[in-house]
Amino acid sequence: MTTAARAPRDGRPEPLTVDARTEGGRTLLRARGELVQGCTDLLAAALAALPPDTARVDLDVTGVVFVDTAGLAVLDTLRAYGRRRGVPVAATGWRGQPRRVLELTGLDAVDPLRGGLPADLPARTAGAVARERAEQLDVLRLEIAQLRQALDSRPVIDQARGVLMAAHACTAEQAWEILREASQRTNTKLRQVAAAVTRSAVPGGAAPPEPLRSALAAAVRRVSTAARDPRESCDRSPARAGRRAAG
Template sequence: MRSAAHPPHSGRPDTLVVDGHGQGDRIVLRARGELVQGCTDTLAGVLAGLPTDVAGIELDLTEVSFMDSTGPAFLDVLREYGRRHGVAVSATGWRGQPRRVLELMGLDTTDPLRTTPPAGLRDRTASAVARERAEQLDSLRLEIAQLRHAIDSRPVIDQARGVLMAAHRCTPDAAWDILRETSQRSNTKLRRVAAAITASANPGGPALPEDLRTALRAAVDARRGAPGIGAPGLQDAG
């Protein structure tokens, strides 16, 4: 027996798949994917195809990775089937985010079918899930902003590395180390250090600020004689 829910939105959720096998007079169902919109229909379809003489149904959710506010309705489908047919039912194997949702609902995280959520709790659970998704979205937005900044900074950093490679006859890795150490010694953002070094290398460009010049000299001196760097005069770096 096997059934799957269709993906409910474009966020590429893991399709819920439910399959199972018999163990004596019991049926063990295994769910894999996400408990989202459509999961109740998937479970109802599987239950409808079960033999009528089973004594118990165990639903294993070890491989379920996410549950939204549809989760309680999913459990209700199994609970109602057991009540209607006089069959013992259980839902076990909760892990990760689905388990946290059960905790928010005040349900038994070993088998939530042992307890019934208080009236009105589903609305609060839906709000908690919405907050969690909002936090995930904020985290994703921050990561995207950081990536964009890194992409924007890459050209000027590469130019500065080229200046240092020419000025000190060093390898790209050594130039990167000098650039990074200059940033640390001067307590200046790496992109700003790179921009200043690049500008100072242009004909008629501004000289490096004194704090950056001092930090750059110290960074070069710290690496002088190390693999990947030569020893020309620091004045060549601007």
């Protein structure tokens, strides 16, 4: 059984499917997809098709990836079936976003049918989904801000790597290691370290502050020591390398 119920996340439907397997009077229903508007009809149809001698129904929602304000209505449908038929029912396997909605709603995240459902479940669900979406939006905003900062920082970091490569005859990867280590040693943002290195390369530009200058020198020495080929050492500038070759 399937339904093309559409989740409001990105407009693309992810059909809900419910597969039934009965063994020894126990029926296992496996739900996959999204619990959204219209999913209760699908579950009701699956329950109605169960054998009359069904003694227990377990709904496994491990494959459910999304729940909206209408999705948790399946709990009422399943619980009503259990009361009407006089059989125990359970809904387990909650994880990811559906589990988060259950937790915000105040239901048991292991089996929300345990202990009964609150009368104000629809209102609780609406508030839980709204809160969960707000938290997701905050996370996305933070990620976007971090990406923008990274994009803004990339040019100055690339310039600083070029300065270090020219000054110490090192590779781009070694120059990156120098910047990163100096940033960690001084607890300074990588972009600020790169900006200081770039400014120091401009004629008449100010040298980096002493703590940062020392950290850069230490990083250069470490990277130079770790270099496999002495000819690629970051401990030498191109001019120094030329003088040694001439001598």
